[in-house]
Amino acid sequence: MTDLDALARRLRESLGSGQVITDRQELRTYECDGLAHYRVVPAIVALPHTAEQVATVVRACADAKVPFVARGSGTGLSGGALPHADGVLIVTAQMRRILDVVPEDERAVVEPGVINLQVTRAASPHGYYYAPDPSSQQICSIGGNVAENSGGAHCLKYGFTTNHVTGLQFVAPDGELVRVGGRAEDPPGYDLLGAFVGSEGTLGIATEVTVRLTRLPESVRTLLAAFHGVDAAGAATSAIIAAGVVPAAVEMMDALAIEAAEAAVACGYPPGAGAVLIVELDGPAAEVEAQFEEVTALCEESGAFEIRIAADDAERALFWKGRKSAFAAVGRISPDYIVQDGVIPRTALPSVLRKIDEVAAENGVRVANVFHAGDGNLHPLVLFDDGVPGEAERAETTSGAIIDLCIEYGGSITGEHGVGADKAKYMPRMFGDDDLDTMQLLRCAFDPDGLANPGKIFPTPRLCGERPGRHRAAEDEDRFPGVEVF
Amino acid sequence: MTDLDALARRLRESLGSGQVITDRQELRTYECDGLAHYRVVPAIVALPHTAEQVATVVRACADAKVPFVARGSGTGLSGGALPHADGVLIVTAQMRRILDVVPEDERAVVEPGVINLQVTRAASPHGYYYAPDPSSQQICSIGGNVAENSGGAHCLKYGFTTNHVTGLQFVAPDGELVRVGGRAEDPPGYDLLGAFVGSEGTLGIATEVTVRLTRLPESVRTLLAAFHGVDAAGAATSAIIAAGVVPAAVEMMDALAIEAAEAAVACGYPPGAGAVLIVELDGPAAEVEAQFEEVTALCEESGAFEIRIAADDAERALFWKGRKSAFAAVGRISPDYIVQDGVIPRTALPSVLRKIDEVAAENGVRVANVFHAGDGNLHPLVLFDDGVPGEAERAETTSGAIIDLCIEYGGSITGEHGVGADKAKYMPRMFGDDDLDTMQLLRCAFDPDGLANPGKIFPTPRLCGERPGRHRAAEDEDRFPGVEVF
Numbered sequence: 001m002t003d004l005d006a007l008a009r010r011l012r013e014s015l016g017s018g019q020v021i022t023d024r025q026e027l028r029t030y031e032c033d034g035l036a037h038y039r040v041v042p043a044i045v046a047l048p049h050t051a052e053q054v055a056t057v058v059r060a061c062a063d064a065k066v067p068f069v070a071r072g073s074g075t076g077l078s079g080g081a082l083p084h085a086d087g088v089l090i091v092t093a094q095m096r097r098i099l100d101v102v103p104e105d106e107r108a109v110v111e112p113g114v115i116n117l118q119v120t121r122a123a124s125p126h127g128y129y130y131a132p133d134p135s136s137q138q139i140c141s142i143g144g145n146v147a148e149n150s151g152g153a154h155c156l157k158y159g160f161t162t163n164h165v166t167g168l169q170f171v172a173p174d175g176e177l178v179r180v181g182g183r184a185e186d187p188p189g190y191d192l193l194g195a196f197v198g199s200e201g202t203l204g205i206a207t208e209v210t211v212r213l214t215r216l217p218e219s220v221r222t223l224l225a226a227f228h229g230v231d232a233a234g235a236a237t238s239a240i241i242a243a244g245v246v247p248a249a250v251e252m253m254d255a256l257a258i259e260a261a262e263a264a265v266a267c268g269y270p271p272g273a274g275a276v277l278i279v280e281l282d283g284p285a286a287e288v289e290a291q292f293e294e295v296t297a298l299c300e301e302s303g304a305f306e307i308r309i310a311a312d313d314a315e316r317a318l319f320w321k322g323r324k325s326a327f328a329a330v331g332r333i334s335p336d337y338i339v340q341d342g343v344i345p346r347t348a349l350p351s352v353l354r355k356i357d358e359v360a361a362e363n364g365v366r367v368a369n370v371f372h373a374g375d376g377n378l379h380p381l382v383l384f385d386d387g388v389p390g391e392a393e394r395a396e397t398t399s400g401a402i403i404d405l406c407i408e409y410g411g412s413i414t415g416e417h418g419v420g421a422d423k424a425k426y427m428p429r430m431f432g433d434d435d436l437d438t439m440q441l442l443r444c445a446f447d448p449d450g451l452a453n454p455g456k457i458f459p460t461p462r463l464c465g466e467r468p469g470r471h472r473a474a475e476d477e478d479r480f481p482g483v484e485v486f
Numbered sequence: 487m488t489d490l491d492a493l494a495r496r497l498r499e500s501l502g503s504g505q506v507i508t509d510r511q512e513l514r515t516y517e518c519d520g521l522a523h524y525r526v527v528p529a530i531v532a533l534p535h536t537a538e539q540v541a542t543v544v545r546a547c548a549d550a551k552v553p554f555v556a557r558g559s560g561t562g563l564s565g566g567a568l569p570h571a572d573g574v575l576i577v578t579a580q581m582r583r584i585l586d587v588v589p590e591d592e593r594a595v596v597e598p599g600v601i602n603l604q605v606t607r608a609a610s611p612h613g614y615y616y617a618p619d620p621s622s623q624q625i626c627s628i629g630g631n632v633a634e635n636s637g638g639a640h641c642l643k644y645g646f647t648t649n650h651v652t653g654l655q656f657v658a659p660d661g662e663l664v665r666v667g668g669r670a671e672d673p674p675g676y677d678l679l680g681a682f683v684g685s686e687g688t689l690g691i692a693t694e695v696t697v698r699l700t701r702l703p704e705s706v707r708t709l710l711a712a713f714h715g716v717d718a719a720g721a722a723t724s725a726i727i728a729a730g731v732v733p734a735a736v737e738m739m740d741a742l743a744i745e746a747a748e749a750a751v752a753c754g755y756p757p758g759a760g761a762v763l764i765v766e767l768d769g770p771a772a773e774v775e776a777q778f779e780e781v782t783a784l785c786e787e788s789g790a791f792e793i794r795i796a797a798d799d800a801e802r803a804l805f806w807k808g809r810k811s812a813f814a815a816v817g818r819i820s821p822d823y824i825v826q827d828g829v830i831p832r833t834a835l836p837s838v839l840r841k842i843d844e845v846a847a848e849n850g851v852r853v854a855n856v857f858h859a860g861d862g863n864l865h866p867l868v869l870f871d872d873g874v875p876g877e878a879e880r881a882e883t884t885s886g887a888i889i890d891l892c893i894e895y896g897g898s899i900t901g902e903h904g905v906g907a908d909k910a911k912y913m914p915r916m917f918g919d920d921d922l923d924t925m926q927l928l929r930c931a932f933d934p935d936g937l938a939n940p941g942k943i944f945p946t947p948r949l950c951g952e953r954p955g956r957h958r959a960a961e962d963e964d965r966f967p968g969v970e971v972f
Binding site: 104105127149162172176177178179180183187188189190191192193194195197198199203215218242244283284285286287289290291345347410412413414418419423427430431432434435436437438439441442443444445446457 | 590591613635648658662663664665666669673674675676677678679680681683684685689701704728730769770771772773775776777831833896898899900904905909913916917918920921922923924925927928929930931932943
């Protein structure tokens with residue numbers, strides 16, 4: 001009996017055999033997350049129902065020195081939940097209880113498998129909602145949001161997941177159940193909560209999450225402004241922010257993204273638009289009214305040739321339908337595509353968009369741009385046809401060059417999708433050796449054996465206790481034994 | 487030559503003799519911070535001028551295994567900058583350059599010795615300010631604010647220091663200069679920034695701080711509402727928050743605090759008030775106008791017998807004068823006092839205030855209450871006369887009992903002053919052994935020799951690598967050799 005067989009038996013004894021998968025066919029279901037580019041079949045899948053069961057699984061892995069990877073709904077776009085070929089994939093999807101909703105304290109307590117939108121559904125009868133809204137909010141889990149510090153269209157005003165989690169229970173890599181933070185603001189001691197949120201499963205697995213609830217705004221108003229090109233739409237974005245207005249969202253789509261959305265969902269955006277902006281304001285009615293006029297005027301001054309104001313919720317939903325379907329819609333105009341995620345300073349938008357066009361032209365591929373313009377968070381969609389020899393490679397080159405541009409302009413290699421398996425190689429370009437060594441101090445303190453989601457975030461599979469040295473990006477095969485790259 | 491003599495010589499050679507103090511009389515200046523209750527004369531004081539000099543001093547301490555403590559302006563109220571008798575006190579007060587102010591990015595970059603209010607002075611010509619505003623903002627330093635995660639009257643709306651620091655350079659306990667975070671939001675990798683802010687000097691010393699600048703609000707309106715007692719004022723606070731209004735500040739003073747403020751600064755609050763609330767709204771003019779009416783009505787409904795609305799900046803300043811001078815003003819009505827700092831859920835305000843009265847009566851001392859009512863952050867001032875035998879002890883007992891009440895009601899042992907030397911003994915009452923062990927993991931990863939501000943935050947002087955066990959609070963003498971307690 002191999003070590004992994006023994007581990008599987010121990011897990012079956014602790015959890016029950018229905019919660020442990022070792023059948024090769026069944027395991028295949030879990031070979032990738034939303035980033036299907038990388039695939040690894042895990043050795044074992046465990047489906048715990050409680051925090052104690054997660055602790056049991058992690059303790060068993062720690063005892064056997066077997067790596068483990070956590071997975072929520074598997075919607076992540078950076079391969080953060082890519083399994084380990086000789087490890088256990090711990091799926092929290094069965095842990096879906098909403099444990100408490102306390103409107104007076106503006107808090108809810110949920111299990112990690114709870115779907116993002118379910119929190120809002122539970123809170124809205126009390127006049128509250130959960131603010132972070134990834135595009136995948138109908139299927140992604142809160143535990144995954146915590147791991148990746150997920151964002152969404154409304155981050156501009158409301159911040160990321162880290163701004164909305166006030167307490168956590170998690171299983172540390174040694175199998176211990178730990179609490180950090182709580183319901184109150186600013187507890188004493190180290191703010192390990194902040195370090196845990198966004199640690200992509202490398203410091204442990206969240207088993208209970210206390211989130212901040214946000215009061216439903218008194219008023220929401222949404223406009224759609226059509227421009228002849230992205231330069232004018234970018235200028236409008238800068239003008240709005242410079243005027244001191246903080247919209248709930250400022251989203252931009254370029255001509256190609258509009259074309260895709262029209263083809264897929266017939267959203268009826270103004271014909272001939274080279275770019276559209278969706279600007280949403282929310283808050284007290286008096287404020288929204290006053291600022292909405294200002295935003296409308298600024299869009300006109302920046303060259304909007306048509307401005308539509310949503311008359312009701314149905315029309316507002318229609319504006320958003322085009323935007324929210326844009327990623328999937330690209331499938332209508334291209335057989336394959338890569339979703340990129342990078343950040344640039346808002347003021348660099350026009351220059352970077354022009355450079356993206358140049359890079360795409362050089363490589364003979366098309367790039368559709370859909371992005372959170374207010375944050376400078378780009379989501380270029382690099383279109384290609386895998387049936388055409390060489391095109392996938394050229395798309396990959398283009399996608400990488402876009403990240404290079406983000407770094408060159410003082411931005412970041414990821415805005416909200418995380419580093420995961422996909423972007424660890426870029427970390428040495430954003431951080432110096434000393435900075436990465438300091439992050440490793442934390443990882444090694446929690447996980448000296450490197451069992452918690454190995455290969456993610458950090459570019460090298462360095463062992464804890466090794467002397468610091470130059471961080472070189474390892475090849476995918478070094479970081480993920482048995483990986484298939486598509 | 488002792489080890490400390492050798493260290494002093496090494497520091498003099500590196501820094502210049504004018505930047506190293508070893509004269510016993512001069513060292514006495516640094517024996518305590520704003521919490522004069524504990525005093526320890528340091529062995530050496532170093533006054534670095536640059537980040538590199540801080541790194542040099544820390545590296546020398548690390549080599550010699552000598553403890554070090556950082557100090558900014560020395561205004562902290564939890565003894566976070568209490569020196570070590572056999573250690574080096576590293577004073578950052580000479581590092582006062584504002585390195586950059588970038589309104590387009592809403593950022594400023596400053597050295598740690600820069601005074602809090604200076605950041606606002608540098609930003610305000612551009613239409614911005616630095617939001618966290620401790621009462622000591624005219625003298626406290628940004629480095630100290632980072633160490634203690636300082637708050638202020640406007641935390642209710644704007645959050646604590648941790649919400650306004652986006653990047654740091656710091657010297658780690660091994661003497662390495664490290665950067666975490668930056669100018670952008672949400673960089674990838676571990677959010678060590680959040681863990682560093684509020685770590686009270688135990689993870690290293692900040693040498694450069696990138697702060698978020700906040701746009702000056704279009705409109706600010708302030709009212710002063712007088713009530714017959716704290717119950718009614720507490721009810722008004724709850725009603726305002728329940729209505730979904732987020733004021734910039736909701737501050738309460740009880741009868742004794744009002745008496746002290748009148749004696750000191752003749753602020754002219756309504757005669758006969760058992761409690762006053764200062765409510766400040768800021769933001770877009772349209773929003774402020776609409777909400778101000780609502781707040782006024784809610785105060786009246788809760789029993790305010792007089793409401794004054796500040797007609798101009800001068801009157802607004804007068805409202806605040808009473809509040810901001812309250813701590814010092816207490817000196818007019820009592821020779822000695824302890825400033826306590828604890829947090830309770832907002833809804834528990836009336837019950838806890840009644841219990842504080844009972845505890846004070848039992849111990850034969852008076853307690854004046856001044857607090858950030860919106861946050862539930864109490865600052866009870868326990869009055870006593872050190873000339874009366876036994877009174878200091880009874881005041882101490884009362885002060886401790888108030889913290890017990892905060893814990894009992896589900897609150898926190900500190901709202902904004904930090905744990906420091908003073909409250910480490912309470913940590914095991916807020917956190918379980920596993921939680922404290924997890925925090926120690928981080929401390930030990932950064933500082934395996936326990937040289938960075940030893941004795942602060944954690945209740946026991948445990949060595950790194952010791953087996954986890956029960957966290958018992960050590961006596962002050964164990965944690966701070968040579969301490970004098972006043």
